[in-house]
Amino acid sequence: MPYDTHSIILGTGRAAPEKILTNADLEKIVDTSDAWIVERTGIRERHIAEPGTGLTPLASEAARKALEDAGIEAEQIDLIILGTVTGDYTFPATACLVQEQIGAKHAAAFDISAACSGFLYSLQCADALMRSVGYRHVLVIGGEVLTSILDWSDRNTCTLFGDGAGAAVLGVGQDGSGLIASHIQSNGEHAHLLYNPGCGSMYPPTPENVDQKVNTIRMEGKEVFRYAVSSMLDGLSKVLARAGLTSEDIDLLIPHQANLRIIQAVGKRLDLPEEKIFINVGHYGNTSAASIPMALDEARRSGRANKGDLVAMVTFGAGFTWAAALVRL
Numbered sequence: 122m123p124y125d126t127h128s129i130i131l132g133t134g135r136a137a138p139e140k141i142l143t144n145a146d147l148e149k150i151v152d153t154s155d156a157w158i159v160e161r162t163g164i165r166e167r168h169i170a171e172p173g174t175g176l177t178p179l180a181s182e183a184a185r186k187a188l189e190d191a192g193i194e195a196e197q198i199d200l201i202i203l204g205t206v207t208g209d210y211t212f213p214a215t216a217c218l219v220q221e222q223i224g225a226k227h228a229a230a231f232d233i234s235a236a237c238s239g240f241l242y243s244l245q246c247a248d249a250l251m252r253s254v255g256y257r258h259v260l261v262i263g264g265e266v267l268t269s270i271l272d273w274s275d276r277n278t279c280t281l282f283g284d285g286a287g288a289a290v291l292g293v294g295q296d297g298s299g300l301i302a303s304h305i306q307s308n309g310e311h312a313h314l315l316y317n318p319g320c321g322s323m324y325p326p327t328p329e330n331v332d333q334k335v336n337t338i339r340m341e342g343k344e345v346f347r348y349a350v351s352s353m354l355d356g357l358s359k360v361l362a363r364a365g366l367t368s369e370d371i372d373l374l375i376p377h378q379a380n381l382r383i384i385q386a387v388g389k390r391l392d393l394p395e396e397k398i399f400i401n402v403g404h405y406g407n408t409s410a411a412s413i414p415m416a417l418d419e420a421r422r423s424g425r426a427n428k429g430d431l432v433a434m435v436t437f438g439a440g441f442t443w444a445a446a447l448v449r450l
């Protein structure tokens with residue numbers, strides 16, 4: 122792909138498990154209340170996968186819908202990149218399992234671990250590989266089954282997360298639309314403010330480690346909140362500067378859907394009116410790598426994001442990682 126062309130979004134799709142867990146349901150599991158959760162996070166309900174079903178069915182459903190929307194056959198896909206921290210197995214990559222499910226038999230496939238930044242990290246990698254290798258059609262997916270790594274006795278975390286997947290099919294465009302600018306960044310200094318210690322090489326699933334619930338999310342919520350707002354603003358300012366644009370040029374901001382207060386703080390600092398900010402955290406909770414592609418798909422299908430619009434996407438997550446992208450639809 123020559124440097125004067127852009128990777129463009131040809132189609133999007135999303136999938137969420139049927140089962141819904143409301144705040145009222147959570148009140149029966151931990152010492153919490155609907156009022157507390159709504160006031161502090163904006164979350165009212167989240168979709169949760171049946172235990173033992175894994176990520177592949179959700180990611181494959183989102184991928185099939187994105188392919189249909191794009192009018193592209195699975196066999197035309199050259200590459201699949203899946204952002205996730207809750208793949209089916211430690212290996213192989215869940216992207217390979219999705220490849221098999223959808224019949225993308227000519228594709229290379231791999232996962233990217235960047236937590237809530239997984240989709241935008243994958244998008245930047247896809248774009249770079251399209252430019253350097255010449256891939257024509259790339260399937261980028263963000264998906265999580267975060268409920269598989271929650272400690273259901275910890276009200277600080279189990280109230281925040283949900284499951285789902287979102288996907289986008291990228292193609293090559295030359296009409297000025299597509300990915301205009303993107304930025305990814307990390308700061309490993311804060312790795313332990315938000316992490317899942319278990320089931321890697323440090324804490325393998327021995328009986329003792331399983332007893333200690335090592336395979337669950339640990340989070341210092343207040344610290345995460347603080348860094349999330351400043352990092353998301355940093356990412357956005359970098360892509361806007363790179364594109365020679367300002368926040369006034371944004372038609373729709375699609376922020377990572379972690380917490381309504383984080384989203385509102387970012388929107389306020391950018392002086393963006395409410396109608397220019399896409400919010401669906403109330404219905405899905407924080408779906409980590411899935412949140413942006415799910416929101417992007419909902420925004421496109423509901424008419425909130427239309428052809429020609431400048432869409433800004435921005436995220437922050439464990440690592441810490443953060444990322445932003447500007448896309449002209």
Ligand code: ACO
Nearest residue numbers: 153154157161237276277280342343345346349379380437
């Ligand atoms: N229900 C009732 N009480 C709760 C709950 C709950 N679900 N969770 C925590 N509390 C209690 C705490 O135990 C604490 O009680 P204490 O004072 O008796 O110790 C009290 O509420 C206040 O706790 P804080 O942690 O200070 O509450 P805060 O206002 O910071 O809100 C929250 C917590 C919602 C987690 C907030 O810090 C936050 O949103 N942080 C960002 C975290 C996040 O979004 N992480 C997702 C991953 S990263 C990302 O996606 C951006």
